[in-house]
Structures are given as C-alpha cells and as structure tokens.
Amino acid sequence: MMLSEASDRGRAKRGDSVGAGRAAAEHRQRDERHPWPPRWLRWVPPALVVATMVLDQVTPPRYFFGALLTASVVLALFTYPPLGVLAVGAAGCVLLAVTETLEDYVGPMTIAALTVLATITVLSTSLCVVRQRIESRFRRVQAVAEAVQLALLRPLPARIGPLRLAGFYRAADDEALIGGDLYSVRPTPFGIRVIVGDVKGKGISATQTVATVISSFQEAALLQPSLDQVAERIDVALQLDRDNPPAEPMGGGRPAYAPGKAPAPADEVFATAVLLEFSADARTVRILDRGHQPLLTVRHGTASVVEMDHSLPLG
Structure with a gap:
C-alpha cells in the first residue's frame, strides 16, 4: 500500500x-475474458453433426460414423442447457435413422448405434440438469464468499x-x-x-x-x-x-479451516x-x-x- x-x-x-476491491474487479474481468467452457466449444456439437452427414454421403455404406453423433451429445453437455442437449441428441438420432434408411443399410449396427445414442442423450440431459444446479449453487456461494471477504478487508x-x-x-x-x-x-x-x-x-x-x-x-x-x-x-x-x-464442529461438521491444510x-x-x-x-x-x-x-x-x-x- x-x-x-x-x-x-x-x-x-x-x-x-x-x-481487495481492485482484486475483486480483476477476478470478474478475468472470468469475463476467459470464460469456461470457452465460447467456441458451442459450435463443436453442430459441427460434428454436419461432419457426420457429409462423411456418410461421401464414403461407401460400409463405413460408419455414428460415434461422432455420440461425441456431439457429450460435448453439448458442457455448453448447452438441458433442452439444447436433448435437441442435439434427437437431431443425431433422426439423422442416423434417415441416412441409414435411405441407403437401405439398416442392420444390427444401426439399431445398436441408435440405442446407444438415445441412451447417451437421456443420460447427458440428466447430467446437464445436475450441472446447472451445481453451477447455480457455486455462483451463490461465490457471491457470498466475495461479500464476506470484502466486508472483512474493505475496499x-x-x-x-x-x-x-x-x-x-x-x-x-x-x-x-x-x-x-x-x-x-x-x-x-x-x-x-x-x-x-x-x-x-x-x-x-x-x-x-x-x-x-x-x-x-x-x-x-x-x-x-x-x-x-x-x-x-x-x-x-x-x-x-x-x-x-x-x-472442532459438533455433529460431524466440516472443520473451520481449508481442506487439506x-x-x-x-x-x-x-x-x-x-x-x-x-x-x-x-x-x-x-x-x-x-x-x-x-x-x-x-x-x-x-x-x-x-x-x-x-x-x-x-x-
């Protein structure tokens, strides 16, 4: 000082x-400059869906790219809301069913891929709901922690x-x-x-x-x-x-110091x-x-x- x-x-x-007031402002600016997950990751799920469609058209029927659709749903889990994850998974299932039907190549592998993709979609949507709740709770805790710290060491x-x-x-x-x-x-x-x-x-x-x-x-x-x-x-x-x-806190509560220290x-x-x-x-x-x-x-x-x-x- x-x-x-x-x-x-x-x-x-x-x-x-x-x-500490300046430190709080810098924390917020850093989060704005370097958000997580990065914004460009939002474009990856639809890009994988498009890539699957293109590869399916330019390659022989014996080649199968259904795994890319599964990857698009998993990546959507980190960037999209639950309805977005569900939409990506549903679009993948429809695309897979339509392309395989048009090529008259519906077989055990296609049915298995549709089952896996639908299961991954349901699970990812559920996990996305949990992720949003955890993020909301973390933001509230972070806001309270910042208020407490700035009250202790006032700007x-x-x-x-x-x-x-x-x-x-x-x-x-x-x-x-x-x-x-x-x-x-x-x-x-x-x-x-x-x-x-x-x-x-x-x-x-x-x-x-x-x-x-x-x-x-x-x-x-x-x-x-x-x-x-x-x-x-x-x-x-x-x-x-x-x-x-x-x-020590009663009732098996957490200690008053940081974990591991x-x-x-x-x-x-x-x-x-x-x-x-x-x-x-x-x-x-x-x-x-x-x-x-x-x-x-x-x-x-x-x-x-x-x-x-x-x-x-x-x-």
Whole structure:
C-alpha cells in the first residue's frame, strides 16, 4: 500500500477503490475474458453433426460414423442447457435413422448405434440438469464468499482527508480475494491511522487471524491515544485467539479451516505489522513497526528505506 499527501495533480476519481476491491474487479474481468467452457466449444456439437452427414454421403455404406453423433451429445453437455442437449441428441438420432434408411443399410449396427445414442442423450440431459444446479449453487456461494471477504478487508477509497491512497492486493490462493495480508485505514480523533500487516499462514486458513487483527485495530484506533496502546489491544486479542483456539464442529461438521491444510498451531498465532498515525494535515507521521517489512519512501522517483526501531510481532 502507498500513501501520499494529496495534491491537485493526478487526483484519483471519487468512488475508485484499491486493494481487495481492485482484486475483486480483476477476478470478474478475468472470468469475463476467459470464460469456461470457452465460447467456441458451442459450435463443436453442430459441427460434428454436419461432419457426420457429409462423411456418410461421401464414403461407401460400409463405413460408419455414428460415434461422432455420440461425441456431439457429450460435448453439448458442457455448453448447452438441458433442452439444447436433448435437441442435439434427437437431431443425431433422426439423422442416423434417415441416412441409414435411405441407403437401405439398416442392420444390427444401426439399431445398436441408435440405442446407444438415445441412451447417451437421456443420460447427458440428466447430467446437464445436475450441472446447472451445481453451477447455480457455486455462483451463490461465490457471491457470498466475495461479500464476506470484502466486508472483512474493505475496499479503500482513493482518498481519506488529505491523504491519497493506492494499493494492490493479490492473495496466495488464486480463487480467494484475501489471504494472510491485511490493511485498514481509519480517521480518528488522533489523526488518520493505518495498519498494514501479514498474519501467520496463507490463503483462506489465515482469515480468522486477519479478522481478529483488523477488528481489534478498528476499535482500538478510535479509543486509544497512542499507537503503542493500539498495538497492545491487538496483542490481547491475538492472545485470546491463542488461548481459545476454534473447537472442532459438533455433529460431524466440516472443520473451520481449508481442506487439506492443517490449522496453525495455537502458539503460532501472530502477525507482523506496521502502524502509522498521520497528523490532521498529513505533514507528519508516527510509525510503529512490529516486526514487519521495512517501509519505503519515494521522492522524485527515488526509493529509500525508512530507518526505524523494530519490536516483536503482534501476538
């Protein structure tokens, strides 16, 4: 995250957001640019039906291409609604029956092919109904997950008082909007206070600690007169998390952490963070570093490390 004093030049438009909000927008843009299944796949089932008809006309009767019709139904399962899958299968059955009848070549192979194609059509249509229900449920779950994650790590406005903000956030898990990193900015009676940090763990499994740190900071920033006292309140909250780890769900429910990933041991609940307190005019800033990466200042295109004292991580 970068913070700078506001200037008349290059001000961000009102309503823009950074951080997790930008990550959510990029997720949606990526899904729009690279949809799955790809759009061109919708043309493959009818193309196979046409190819079957053409090959049947240009080849001797002893050659049989009924398998292409079966393939068209299977591919339609991934791209078409149930009625579309049923239409592709019905068109294939009619085409197969008509061509074989016109060529007077109806035999056991034709009857077997029609039976297989009809069976595949019925099964694919049923699976397509199941696929649509699963996709609908996944979209609802995805929308809820995005809302929860953005409520936890709220998108920041491009400007708070005299400060302009810019940021970029990308979680370790490709499908997650947030992970183990965190940030929060709060206007308070003591100035504009900021926290940027990184908790123990990665991805979804770290969000519980992220929630503890952010909620504690947002409350303490408004009440505590010094950054040291804000950090102490976060320390206490993390200590409570460490002393009271989440219990296993009752009734055989799912664990509170991501499948395949063990939760962090109780003695490893901590976070590195840097806390900042800008004055009302944003011309001075107090900094408290709790084991985090060094801060950088950028002036006239030159970056330099901010020299400061370090102390133990939060928790």
